[in-house]
Amino acid sequence: MNRSLSPFMKPIGKxxxxxxxxLYIYPILLVLLSAVKSKSELAxxxxxxxxxxxxxxxxxxxxxxxYLRSLLNTVGIAAISVAGVVxxxxxxxxxxxxxxxxxxxxxxxxxxxxxxxxFQMAMIPLYKVLQTFHLINTYQGVIFIYLGMxxxxxxxxxxxxxxxxxxxxxxxxxxxxxxxxxxxxxIVLPLLKPAVTTVTVLNLFNxxxxxxxxxxYLSDSHKSTITVQLSAFQGMYNNDWSQIFAGVCLIVVPMLxxxxxxxxxxxxxxxxxxxKG
Amino acid sequence: MxxxxxxxxxxWLSFLLPALVFYLGFYxxxxxxxxxxxLTDWDGITSKFIGFDNYKEMFHDRMxxxxxxxTVMYTVSITVLQNVVGLLVAMLxxxxxxxxxxxxxxxxxxYIFSTLLxxxxxxxxxxxxxxxxxxxxxxxxxxxxxxxxxSDPGTARWMxxxxxxxxxxxxxxxxxxxxLQGIPKNLYESGDLDGxxxxxxxxxITFPLVAPAFTINIVLCLIGNLQLFNQIFALTGGxxxxxxxxxxTMIYQLGFGSGIRWGYxxxxxxxxxxCILLLTTVMVTFLRKREVEM
Numbered sequence: 001m002n003r004s005l006s007p008f009m010k011p012i013g014k015x016x017x018x019x020x021x022x023l024y025i026y027p028i029l030l031v032l033l034s035a036v037k038s039k040s041e042l043a044x045x046x047x048x049x050x051x052x053x054x055x056x057x058x059x060x061x062x063x064x065x066x067y068l069r070s071l072l073n074t075v076g077i078a079a080i081s082v083a084g085v086v087x088x089x090x091x092x093x094x095x096x097x098x099x100x101x102x103x104x105x106x107x108x109x110x111x112x113x114x115x116x117x118x119f120q121m122a123m124i125p126l127y128k129v130l131q132t133f134h135l136i137n138t139y140q141g142v143i144f145i146y147l148g149m150x151x152x153x154x155x156x157x158x159x160x161x162x163x164x165x166x167x168x169x170x171x172x173x174x175x176x177x178x179x180x181x182x183x184x185x186x187i188v189l190p191l192l193k194p195a196v197t198t199v200t201v202l203n204l205f206n207x208x209x210x211x212x213x214x215x216x217y218l219s220d221s222h223k224s225t226i227t228v229q230l231s232a233f234q235g236m237y238n239n240d241w242s243q244i245f246a247g248v249c250l251i252v253v254p255m256l257x258x259x260x261x262x263x264x265x266x267x268x269x270x271x272x273x274x275x276k277g
Numbered sequence: 278m279x280x281x282x283x284x285x286x287x288x289w290l291s292f293l294l295p296a297l298v299f300y301l302g303f304y305x306x307x308x309x310x311x312x313x314x315x316l317t318d319w320d321g322i323t324s325k326f327i328g329f330d331n332y333k334e335m336f337h338d339r340m341x342x343x344x345x346x347x348t349v350m351y352t353v354s355i356t357v358l359q360n361v362v363g364l365l366v367a368m369l370x371x372x373x374x375x376x377x378x379x380x381x382x383x384x385x386x387x388y389i390f391s392t393l394l395x396x397x398x399x400x401x402x403x404x405x406x407x408x409x410x411x412x413x414x415x416x417x418x419x420x421x422x423x424x425x426x427x428s429d430p431g432t433a434r435w436m437x438x439x440x441x442x443x444x445x446x447x448x449x450x451x452x453x454x455x456x457l458q459g460i461p462k463n464l465y466e467s468g469d470l471d472g473x474x475x476x477x478x479x480x481x482i483t484f485p486l487v488a489p490a491f492t493i494n495i496v497l498c499l500i501g502n503l504q505l506f507n508q509i510f511a512l513t514g515g516x517x518x519x520x521x522x523x524x525x526t527m528i529y530q531l532g533f534g535s536g537i538r539w540g541y542x543x544x545x546x547x548x549x550x551x552c553i554l555l556l557t558t559v560m561v562t563f564l565r566k567r568e569v570e571m
Binding site (some may be wrong): 021030047085110113116123126128132181184210212234241248251252270 | 281285288289290292294295296297299300301303304305306307310311314334366369370374376378379382383385387389390391392393394397398399401402408409412417429443451455473493494503504506507510522528529532533536539542543546547549553554557562
């Protein structure tokens, strides 16, 4: 590929890309530097290096967001929903790609349909459903919706990967008398580990970053998630930028760590359908 | 024998059922319920069947018409720009050089962050008094260009477009890079012999061969941007007035915002879904056919 640009273009292209990269580094730097300035310093000197480093904004954001509580809520909801949906979707993806008959092909399309349903279309009826089952303002309600909402994407990605797992291993296991469940959990699931990691991470980002759904269905402030806490706070004190940015840092850091470690899996999940089309 | 065949089938079915139950019960079926609600004047408490009145009203509702026009503007401009920039960046970053991995990591990074938070950060950058943009313009003597970037409707719409591209461009880039890496090197070598260099190389070799990546990027952009919500919610909240509302934010307004009109909101969401379904089907068919022809 190094011949796709003429030698004259190469340095220009590189320089251009460093400029573009700066456009991505700057906002992140701005958040960090603003969070360690005091409110008054940020108002007077919004740019540049902080004259005096202070972590007041962090401790204030920590309190206003009820950070530990809302972090625990978010982690709990995310862990249960993502683990649940990935396990169920892996099972469904397995049977969909192994039982190649009309029923399961139809089921695949049913799951696929969910990928183009806008959440705004589900928003109003889901409220009604949760109300009917007395699940408004409960963790279970939100978790159940995530289990349904994240299923289409998870089934789509995982069934693509199941097709790439050779059947011979399972057949050998069957011959040895291993049952369907045992074969799945002992043979297939371990082989799907990279795909499962990918789907887990992508779903985790989805749940972590979602705010509309928990905002509507989990409005009780003891139960709400960190992003909802920040948005409530932003709505009330929208000029205390250093505190808002401290809150942004507190939300983003866990995901950033995961991103830097699991980048390979994220990229492989995103490009899974892209190259073969 | 027949019984054991049935029990095998049931065993297989038990793999499908858990996911299917939650998906149907807590997502797809309620969603389809919108089709019924859209024919009522449901306001959360009382509900009466009113036929297609909601749909008729939509065409005369200036807010709704504006939201559709905005959605078209957002979808077209984001899809086009994001793919042009994404492909260009991918062509530059598919090569190996010092710093390329840092660049890829940085450019993709905003995609994993909450759009809401990104909206707050850009809201600060575009803020008229302490925002970076206006202050930089001031410093370089272009203070005539200073403005309220999010308070003028026309500019605010473009800011929503740009912030969305800033966040999602890395996603398109990653898909294009994977597509470009799949192009066999010898095609370029034989292209060199035939004089396919520069622009002609791009038109005759590169672009046709990233067609699958192009298809998926266009389709994902369309699906995503037709339901554009978070960026608007965080940057302008639909304002000033209702000038930057999209269909998705309008549905929110009707459902949980200023006025609770769930029947009317459902009619709007059914219309949005129909548009997404139609457009996705048409585009997938068209782009797949094009892939084969190229």
